[in-house]
Amino acid sequence: MSLLDMIGPVMIGPSSSHTAGACRIGLVGRQLLGTPPVQARASLHASFAKTGKGHGTHQAIVAGLLGYGPDDARLPNAFAEAARANLAFEFTDTDLGEVHPNSAQLDLQSAAGEACSLIASSTGGGVIEVIRVDGFRVSFSGASFTLLIRYTDALGVIARVTALVAAAGVNIAALICSRQKRGGGAMTCLELDGPLSGPALAFLSSWPEMAWVRMVRPVMDAGATIGGGDVPVLTGTTA
Numbered sequence: 257m258s259l260l261d262m263i264g265p266v267m268i269g270p271s272s273s274h275t276a277g278a279c280r281i282g283l284v285g286r287q288l289l290g291t292p293p294v295q296a297r298a299s300l301h302a303s304f305a306k307t308g309k310g311h312g313t314h315q316a317i318v319a320g321l322l323g324y325g326p327d328d329a330r331l332p333n334a335f336a337e338a339a340r341a342n343l344a345f346e347f348t349d350t351d352l353g354e355v356h357p358n359s360a361q362l363d364l365q366s367a368a369g370e371a372c373s374l375i376a377s378s379t380g381g382g383v384i385e386v387i388r389v390d391g392f393r394v395s396f397s398g399a400s401f402t403l404l405i406r407y408t409d410a411l412g413v414i415a416r417v418t419a420l421v422a423a424a425g426v427n428i429a430a431l432i433c434s435r436q437k438r439g440g441g442a443m444t445c446l447e448l449d450g451p452l453s454g455p456a457l458a459f460l461s462s463w464p465e466m467a468w469v470r471m472v473r474p475v476m477d478a479g480a481t482i483g484g485g486d487v488p489v490l491t492g493t494t495a
Contacts, residue, residue, distance in 0.1 A: 282319060283323070286482055289370060296321055296364050352375060358377055358378040375388035384475075389404060416463075421446065426451070430447040
């Protein structure tokens, strides 16, 4: 057990699960889109939907989408900050099925028309788990550097990716992959002990199978903030 487990995260309150965790879900969503969002729909499930307004969940998600961390003093004023950043947003209640009560689906769009959807849960103490990205099953917490690739399923792609990561001197902590069907769309999620370099990511992005590549920076550390210029935008040759 760590000190964080006993006293909770450094954050703007009132709730580690409904505020800090919600903010981190927004931070991950911003990085997965690959560029600052201009439109966002947040569909809140169960406890998020029922008690979110009183716990600042709505402001926290918007703050994360703006790139603010859970300890950022601007979090309570996220709606006004969103207006200044030209981020339009809406909230709805939904039933996401058999997921954690503190869960949300974010549907995001950029100024250039790129779109991304994710489902994530805030499991307590500010800890999160991302469980779906663009309909693909994933599982990562945002505590480590996380490489996500969306590609066309083909023989040897995963082996080549893991070989590239090893050649870069980075260790893989966890890996999960899913696909729509054999030869169809696929996604692999790798939690890493460190980030891949820009040239390595650019090389990976250049592969003909790749639709997009994202390196998600950790969002669990105190002071984690993702600025607009820090969001990696790496798009492959297929859409």
